[in-house]
Amino acid sequence: MLKVTADSYEDAKDCPLRNVLDHVGDKWSFLIFAVLETGPRRFNEVRREIGDISHRVLARKLRELERDGYLSRTVHAVKPPKVIYELTPLGRSLLGPMTSFLKWALEAHPQVQRARTEFDRTPRVSEEQ
Numbered sequence: 001m002l003k004v005t006a007d008s009y010e011d012a013k014d015c016p017l018r019n020v021l022d023h024v025g026d027k028w029s030f031l032i033f034a035v036l037e038t039g040p041r042r043f044n045e046v047r048r049e050i051g052d053i054s055h056r057v058l059a060r061k062l063r064e065l066e067r068d069g070y071l072s073r074t075v076h077a078v079k080p081p082k083v084i085y086e087l088t089p090l091g092r093s094l095l096g097p098m099t100s101f102l103k104w105a106l107e108a109h110p111q112v113q114r115a116r117t118e119f120d121r122t123p124r125v126s127e128e129q
Helices: 009-014 016-024 027-036 043-050 055-067 089-093 095-121
Strands: 071-076 082-087
Touching (some): 016 055, 043 055, 055 071, 089 095
Antiparallel strands (some): 071 082
16 A cells, blocks of 8 residues: 655655646546547537536646646647647546546445435534534
């Protein structure tokens, strides 16, 4: 098992698990990978398919994923410029684990919803006690 505790910020930022999960472990990254799984897309196509992501957040996430080598960005010199995003071999290698996780999430969702409902119904003793 990997060590997941860190004694300092420097140790935490050098941890491979934390380092990778910081960029691909969030919902936007998962959704971007899901959109690009079927092939290259333009920025607005990705945004339209995700639906509820802001222009700013999508631009930041695409830049992070490109920097980490998960996707490529190709600019075609036409007017207006045409920018295409596509998964790299590294990005494609992540599709298997992501797909397994997404499948698990869909299957587990009813149980999670039931657990939340039960938790919300149960009176809680103050955590201060």
